[in-house]
Amino acid sequence: MSTATDTAPRTGSAREGGRGAAAAGGNALAGTGTLLRFALRRDRVRLPVWVLAVFLVSLSGLQKAGQLVSDDPAEAADMARTLSGPAMLAMTGPEHYLTTFTPASVLSMLMLGYGAVLTGLMSVLTVVRHTRADEETGIAELLRSGVVGRHATLTAALATAAGANVVLGLLFAAALPGTGLDGVTGGGALLYGAAHTAVGLVFAGVAAVTVQLSAHGRAASGTALAVVGVSYALRAAGDVGSGALAWASPIGWAQRSYPFVDDRWWPLLPALALAVVAAAAGYLLSTRRDVGAGILPPRLGNATASPALSHPLGLAVRLHRGLLTGFGTALLLLGAMYGSLLGDVADMLKDLDQNLREALTEAGGSMTESFASTVMLVVAVVASLAVVMAALRPRAEETAGRVEPLLATALSRTRWLGSHLALALGGGTLVLLTGALGLGLAGAASAGDGGLTGRLLGAGLAYAPALWVTGGVAVLLYGWAPRLAPLAWAVPAYGFVVGYLGKLLDLPGWLNDLSPFGHVPQLPSADMRWAPMAWLTLLAAALVAAGLLGFRRRDLETK
Amino acid sequence: MNAAPTATAPATPSTTAIHVSGLVKTFGRTRALDGLDLEVATGEVHGFLGPNGAGKSTTLRILLGLLRADTGTARLLGADPWDDAVALHRRLAYVPGDVELWPNLTGGEAIDLLARLRGGIDAKKRAELIERFDLDPTKKGRTYSKGNRQKVAIIAALASDAELLLLDEPTAGLDPLMEVVFQDVILQAKAQGRTVLLSSHILSQVEKLCDRVSIIRLGRTVQSGTLGEMRHLTRTTIEAETALAQPSAASPELTALAGLPGVHDLRTEGNRVRFAVDGAHLDDAVRHLSGLGVRSLVSHPPTLEELMLRHYGDELSELRHGRDQEGTGADADGSSVPEATSR
Numbered sequence: 001m002s003t004a005t006d007t008a009p010r011t012g013s014a015r016e017g018g019r020g021a022a023a024a025g026g027n028a029l030a031g032t033g034t035l036l037r038f039a040l041r042r043d044r045v046r047l048p049v050w051v052l053a054v055f056l057v058s059l060s061g062l063q064k065a066g067q068l069v070s071d072d073p074a075e076a077a078d079m080a081r082t083l084s085g086p087a088m089l090a091m092t093g094p095e096h097y098l099t100t101f102t103p104a105s106v107l108s109m110l111m112l113g114y115g116a117v118l119t120g121l122m123s124v125l126t127v128v129r130h131t132r133a134d135e136e137t138g139i140a141e142l143l144r145s146g147v148v149g150r151h152a153t154l155t156a157a158l159a160t161a162a163g164a165n166v167v168l169g170l171l172f173a174a175a176l177p178g179t180g181l182d183g184v185t186g187g188g189a190l191l192y193g194a195a196h197t198a199v200g201l202v203f204a205g206v207a208a209v210t211v212q213l214s215a216h217g218r219a220a221s222g223t224a225l226a227v228v229g230v231s232y233a234l235r236a237a238g239d240v241g242s243g244a245l246a247w248a249s250p251i252g253w254a255q256r257s258y259p260f261v262d263d264r265w266w267p268l269l270p271a272l273a274l275a276v277v278a279a280a281a282g283y284l285l286s287t288r289r290d291v292g293a294g295i296l297p298p299r300l301g302n303a304t305a306s307p308a309l310s311h312p313l314g315l316a317v318r319l320h321r322g323l324l325t326g327f328g329t330a331l332l333l334l335g336a337m338y339g340s341l342l343g344d345v346a347d348m349l350k351d352l353d354q355n356l357r358e359a360l361t362e363a364g365g366s367m368t369e370s371f372a373s374t375v376m377l378v379v380a381v382v383a384s385l386a387v388v389m390a391a392l393r394p395r396a397e398e399t400a401g402r403v404e405p406l407l408a409t410a411l412s413r414t415r416w417l418g419s420h421l422a423l424a425l426g427g428g429t430l431v432l433l434t435g436a437l438g439l440g441l442a443g444a445a446s447a448g449d450g451g452l453t454g455r456l457l458g459a460g461l462a463y464a465p466a467l468w469v470t471g472g473v474a475v476l477l478y479g480w481a482p483r484l485a486p487l488a489w490a491v492p493a494y495g496f497v498v499g500y501l502g503k504l505l506d507l508p509g510w511l512n513d514l515s516p517f518g519h520v521p522q523l524p525s526a527d528m529r530w531a532p533m534a535w536l537t538l539l540a541a542a543l544v545a546a547g548l549l550g551f552r553r554r555d556l557e558t559k
Numbered sequence: 560m561n562a563a564p565t566a567t568a569p570a571t572p573s574t575t576a577i578h579v580s581g582l583v584k585t586f587g588r589t590r591a592l593d594g595l596d597l598e599v600a601t602g603e604v605h606g607f608l609g610p611n612g613a614g615k616s617t618t619l620r621i622l623l624g625l626l627r628a629d630t631g632t633a634r635l636l637g638a639d640p641w642d643d644a645v646a647l648h649r650r651l652a653y654v655p656g657d658v659e660l661w662p663n664l665t666g667g668e669a670i671d672l673l674a675r676l677r678g679g680i681d682a683k684k685r686a687e688l689i690e691r692f693d694l695d696p697t698k699k700g701r702t703y704s705k706g707n708r709q710k711v712a713i714i715a716a717l718a719s720d721a722e723l724l725l726l727d728e729p730t731a732g733l734d735p736l737m738e739v740v741f742q743d744v745i746l747q748a749k750a751q752g753r754t755v756l757l758s759s760h761i762l763s764q765v766e767k768l769c770d771r772v773s774i775i776r777l778g779r780t781v782q783s784g785t786l787g788e789m790r791h792l793t794r795t796t797i798e799a800e801t802a803l804a805q806p807s808a809a810s811p812e813l814t815a816l817a818g819l820p821g822v823h824d825l826r827t828e829g830n831r832v833r834f835a836v837d838g839a840h841l842d843d844a845v846r847h848l849s850g851l852g853v854r855s856l857v858s859h860p861p862t863l864e865e866l867m868l869r870h871y872g873d874e875l876s877e878l879r880h881g882r883d884q885e886g887t888g889a890d891a892d893g894s895s896v897p898e899a900t901s902r
Contacts (some may be wrong), residue, residue, distance in 0.1 A: 301698075302667060302697065306668075310672075319661065407644075408655075411645070555626045559659075
């Protein structure tokens with residue numbers, strides 16, 4: 001690059017510095033109101049849908065919560081004991097909710113954790129969308145050249161996210177008393193909503209930090225979502241174990257406000273404090289970087305390409321390796337954390353009477369294995385997120401205009417798309433196995449059962465065909481209707497809701513049959529069935545073939 | 560900037576590198592190409608001119624098999640651009656007008672990747688071009704400016720041994736120094752016998768490089784030929800110093816000149832006379848002028864700019880007219896107006 005362009009960033013940052021000093025005079029927030037209105041207009045459909053979706057998912061627990069709580073004291077005690085099983089605790093919330101055994105307290109126990117995760121997701125995606133994503137596309141540069149203060153963008157983004165969280169909280173406070181669920185109080189409903197709001201604010205703050213670190217929106221949202229994931233895993237581990245770990249998680253704090261049980265507000269204070277501190281850190285970091293740049297400086301690379309970059313597969317590996325190693329590492333840790341609980345599960349089992357033990361393991365297999373099967377579904381769904389992200393990468397490459405020069409070389413469309421698919425399906429399977437390995441190794445160590453590692457790896461591998469079907473749906477959409485390709489996200493979302501929540505909510509079986517994950521034998525607690533594996537694989541192959549055919553026939557979308 | 564060499568170029572091509580006729584391509588309600596014709600001879604540098612939105616990029620993408628034409632025929636190096644895309648792409652190189660690079664690959668890696676996927680790269684040529692274009696190949700794609708991203712694609716294309724170069728406004732974003740380097744390199748490629756289709760709206764670039772040009776507008780070819788041929792169809796400006804003692808527009812010699820068919824805008828100043836003459840009547844006018852005792856003579860061939868304006872002038876007035884009739888049109892209608900006039 002020429003020296004003229006080399007010095008440009010330096011003079012740029014000098015000017016930034018000067019403006020930063022001027023901004024201290026009080027106009028750092030200039031234009032915030034306009035940007036906020038602009039953000040709300042851009043999200044006029046998106047945010048209401050998010051808020052409503054979180055609200056409805058939470059309400060979907062109403063019916064089950066009402067059923068669970070029986071009028072018969074003996075039956076109620078049995079149900080309470082079922083809910084206090086380790087697998088249930090890991091999936092729901094702390095056992096303390098069962099001390100006041102009302103439908104409302106059960107709703108709070110079952111749904112607050114999920115609601116918190118979804119709220120976090122909403123906050124992170126909203127903040128990233130209005131900050132780093134805009135910087136990446138260059139929109140921010142245009143905006144910032146106007147009368148817009150240095151902190152206006154971040155403030156508008158945080159205000160947008162905070163507004164959505166407050167509306168969500170108020171919606172709960174207003175609507176829950178109207179459901180007629182036993183045990184719902186006005187104060188409890190307000191706290192239930194406030195707990196969602198508090199968690200949402202924390203993760204909005206977290207996103208305000210991560211968007212400063214990397215120059216890429218995807219990396220920023222990925223890092224923030226990893227924090228959401230770790231928070232959820234910590235609370236799961238804490239709720240099954242001693243509870244200490246849950247106090248390290250914002251989601252744990254929200255759950256420990258115990259709406260409809262103790263109705264205590266103080267656990268939300270650390271959440272608010274963390275939200276403020278994180279947002280402040282975000283503002284501070286933002287003053288130390290140029291617009292469009294990350295805190296972490298870009299590094300120079302090789303002047304020539306390695307031999308690996310001579311074929312499309314080499315390029316695909318370069319493009320996907322970050323995503324796949326990230327997911328692999330996260331799943332290894334997630335699996336290991338759940339795996340380390342398997343020993344506790346076995347211990348708890350000893351205290352239970354024979355009847356209850358049978359009730360808990362109705363699917364067959366031991367209590368440990370039933371717990372492991374449940375965790376395996378989570379691992380598989382998370383791995384399928386990696387598959388969808390990787391399978392949608394060709395779409396991102398196409399709309400960014402990076403495919404045009406590639407396909408103008410002697411590279412056929414089939415080979416180009418095939419290379420991405422190889423990484424999506426093959427890499428996704430590796431990610432899945434990494435999660436199963438983490439679960440297996442930690443599980444074998446904590447339960448003292450060396451054979452568990454192999455059995456759990458097999459159980460993980462059984463989900464591979466379902467993953468391939470998920471990837472196949474993405475490819476089919478991409479090949480024939482590229483604009484609709486993001487609909488592929490519905491497959492893991494649906495698979496998770498009916499597969500995981502379905503167990504809690506007693507959803508009808510045919511709903512589960514619509515999900516590829518619903519056909520996978522739940523190893524190791526259930527028996528192996530080869531037929532579904534075979535036809536899921538065939539279905540995946542058919543979807544991929546059809547997708548490739550569509551892509552070969554259609555116009556390339558160009559900028 | 561001399562038109563003389565282009566005038567001697569063969570008017571009818573011996574072999575054809577690109578043959579396009581009656582090409583139609585629609586995107587939804589927009590008719591991007593509306594019966595476009597294009598003929599490029601082997602070994603020539605062919606200018607492809609038109610305002611934004613005229614259909615230049617769409618044509619190139621059809622020639623690359625990235626888009627499929629609705630109707631019409633397109634042949635590239637004797638093969639079908641859609642069915643034989645891969646085989647054809649081994650023989651051609653392409654530079655898009657808006658180069659996007661992979662954020663985490665360096666420029667050098669991108670050059671190698673693109674060239675290797677084509678079938679290989681000449682390491683010596685690569686090094687020479689990187690030097691001449693002053694590119695730092697160790698920087699990551701995301702840190703390059705637009706001009707530097709263009710350089711990456713230009714180097715990847717020109718370091719190859721492709722016999723056909725398809726260039727879509729390749730120098731957008733390059734500074735004037737680099738523009739000169741680019742012109743040098745293209746003339747070199749031409750000397751090696753390569754065929755170049757250069758889409759552009761930088762007229763000086765086209766005048767300097769191109770043997771023949773095709774002018775398109777609204778998806779249709781409006782004129783095609785050598786610059787010499789085209790100039791023939793338009794007016795040349797003549798400025799002469801004559802032996803007449805006191806010429807004035809009223810003097811009989813000049814009245815006769817002004818009365819010749821095809822002569823326009825005759826003006827005098829001292830003993831100088833200036834007028835414009837249609838290409839077809841140039842000979843008569845010059846013959847008449849020589850009878851006046853020419854002491855010095857300057858002729859200005861019409862610039863490409865004037866050629867273009869001649870074609871787009873009516874389009875501009877049509878559009879203005881159309882817009883006046885529509886009054887304040889809805890957004891959807893506004894988007895179909897070519898960018899050249901809407902911006």
